[in-house]
Amino acid sequence: MRVKSYKKLAAISVITGSVLFSSACSDANSTSGSKKSGDSNTISITFRDGGGTNKGLTDWLNNDIIPEFKKEHPKANIKLSPISASEGDYFAKVALMLKSDQSAPDIVTEDTFMVNSDASAGYLEPLDDKLKGWDEWNQYIDNVKNGVKAQDGKTYGVPFNTDSRGLWYNKELFKKAGLPVPWEPKSWDDILTAARTIKKKDPGVIPLWMNSGKATGEGTSMQTFEMLLYGTKDPLYDEGKGKWIVNSQGLLDTYTFIDTIYKEKLGPNLSQVLNGQGGTIAYTQLMPKGKLAIGLDGIWQAGNYRKDGPAPWPDAFKTLGYTAMPTQNGEEPGQTSMSGGWAFSIPKKSDNKDLSWEFIKFISTKENNLKLLLKENNLSPREDVSKESEYLNLPMFKEATEFLEHTHFRPSVDKYPSVSTVIQSTVEDVVTGKSSPKQAVENYQKNVTRVVGKDKVIER
Amino acid sequence: MVSPSTSVGRTSSPHKSNHKKLVTSLLFLLPSWILLLIFFIGPILLTFYFAFTNLSLTGSEAQATQFVGFSNFVNMFQDPNFRISVIKTIVYLLFSAIVGQQILGFILALLMKEKNPAFRRVIGIIVIAGWVTPEIVVAFCWVAFLNDSGTLNMILQQIGLKPVAWLFTFPMTSVIIANIWHGTAFSMLVFQAALDDVPKSIEEAAVVDGASRFQVLYKIVLPMIKGSVVTNMILVTLQTLGVFTLIYAMTGGGPGTSTQTLPIFMYNQAFVNYQLGYGTAISLILLLIGVLVSLLYLKSMKVKV
Secondary structure (H helix, E strand, O other), X not given: OHHHHHHHHHHHHHHHHHHHHHHHHHXXXXXXXXXXXXXXXXXXXXXXXXXXXXHHHHHHHHHHHHHHHHHHOOOOEEEEOOEEOOHHHHHHHHHHHHHOOOOOOOEEEEEHHHHHHHHHOOOEOOOHHHHHOOOXXXXXXXXXXXXXXXXXXXXXXXXXXXXOEEEEEXXXXXXXXXXXXXXXXXXXXXXXXXXXXXXXXXXXXXXXXXXXXXXXXXXXXXXXXXXXXXXXXXXXXXXXXXEEEEEOHHHHHXXXXXHHHHHOXXXXXXXXXXXXXXXXXHHHHHOOOOOEEEEEEEHHHHHHHOOOOOOOOOOHHHHEEEEOEEOOOOOOOOEEEEEOOEEEEOEOOOOOHXXXXXXXXXXXXXXXXXXXXXXXXXXXXXXXXXXXXXXXXXXXXXXXXXXXXXXXXXXOOOOHHHHHHHHHHHHHHHHOOOOOHHHHHHHHHHHHHHXXXXXXXXEO | OOHHHHHHXXXXXXXXXXXXXXXXXXXXXXXXXXXXXXXXHHHHHHHHHHOOEOOOOOOHXXXXXXXXXXXXXXXXXXXXXXXXXXXHHHHHHHHHHHHHHHHHHHHHHHHHOOOOHHHHHHHXXXXXXXXHOOHHHHHHHHHHHHOOOOHHHHHHHHOOOOOOXXXXXXXXXXXXXXXXXXXXXXXXXXXXXXXXXXXXXXXXXXXXXOOOHHXXXXXXXXXXXXXXXXXHHHHHHHHHHOOOHHHHHHOOXXXXXXXXXXXXXXXXXXXXXXXXXXXXXXXXXXXXXXXXXXXXXXXXXXXXX
């Protein structure tokens, strides 16, 4: 009996052992398959795609860039390794990829708010020495250059786009409701008045859409919360003191505005807006169908309505207006905006930094950058591109470029991404009625203090 | 491969051969043990270590991870979101694992006992279909069924009722029902096997002595299958405690925090807020809860394992 059970045990051990071994081996094989070949002519480039995201960037790389680059570097082999993920997951995946020699790509596209954080983590290669010898760097707008600088003062990326945010509105719905066109709101109250009027005159229409949930990630922090907060007297971060402002009238007023929108039902249904696809639905379905009156969002939404965009709409810009976001009570300078953008960075663990840099220089020339922006519908980080008539003729680009005059950039502090997620969850709590604006400020204070440390926060 | 050792065992003295058997078996066991050590015990020890650091996915801490003592745990117990998550986890566990899967599984098994085999097979297959479906597919099916323009709302509209945003109005109920649908088959199978093992003669004897059907069930059958009940309870509890995919795919832990159970909270802290150390500390608490609940079951049911 005992012999038999030993036998059984031994047999089971051997089987599980060999299964585990073989699975371990096959794992090693599969990772080595995706590993960089190590040959000096291959570079891989990682960006976010899937679900129509970055279609412009992908097209541009495949059709405009790679064939041209190969003419200059016949041996070069450019491998695209896109990540299909939601915005929030993209950054986590990139961070994990950059950690390891095995998986780090040679070029990665980073949202500029992550550059500082990933640079502080030691994932990215400083580019200062390379930039010194590159005569086109002085064409880049200073503000945008600051966005790719980390706390150590070094530059970690070459921006390829930037953006600005404002209020999209449907002129026809405004006229129908008896509201002035063109619309130039002077304060938050003007926005609320317009939204209330729409609700009263046209109950089937959603008066105002702003990203309000955790699922829309950075879109909630930047397009909604910061667009409001930076219109008050209290920004997110005190640059002079180097501290986060965790309790201020501005914070309370911001949460109160958001609360008012949902309490008075001036916004969309929660099931629509708390969805990761919410923004897409708002601008590709509701807006063209005349079901949405006002939307607080970025210039890139204009790209939806192009002939080859996700929701072609030839008359879009006869119907739609794009106006600046006012400050809270019309304080100087009367309007506000937020800007971000994306950059090409070279990971520290890239094994082909020289060719990667050649590639970045090539794709960042005036001609190539212009080609990208015409496809992407984003603003250019280069001054010379912004003056091109082809660029200025893009619908709403004149307005969006004007917003840049009074725009703000997110604090370039490595803790920003974590603070941003606190913003998203507190906003969702207010929207769902889980906490009052006052409680939201308290939660914000508590959680931000935990994330950044007690010595890095102040109250106002 | 093992035959040489057994043939030796038959010829030599039993004591000596047993010793030899032991060595041989240990030798065969060695690969599994080494692998278990590397892939199971190692990560658990690492979890303990990381729970006391400020390990981060990005930012300066990713480069210079420091030992921070108990501060992750102090923060956790001060974090109102953690408290909410513990409560959500208990609610989810209670209704989906204990009330839902256990009781429903038992009732199904009981109703199917001694029924026509063809009937048993058909019902069994239907119930098990939920169980064999991968969690992510279950989540997708339920989202398709419950969402704003989903099947359920279409039916409601057909019969003239107003559609309901189920996943937003009743998020916890939705994920609990989905998990019950997914997991009941397991309990049903365990209870079926246990009930089939209860000798018919005992039940008949009890009936002859004048016991009602309920008394037979409560006084005779349940005590006899107590071991299976506890085992099933522990397995279902541990499985439900760790449910992530289903909830994350259906509601993402929302709206707000209404379905934010501990696994979701842990994921958010580790991979959305990039605080791996904090996330690890939460996972440790989750582990602890699992152990405590299991011990509680064993103790309260007075079953020895």
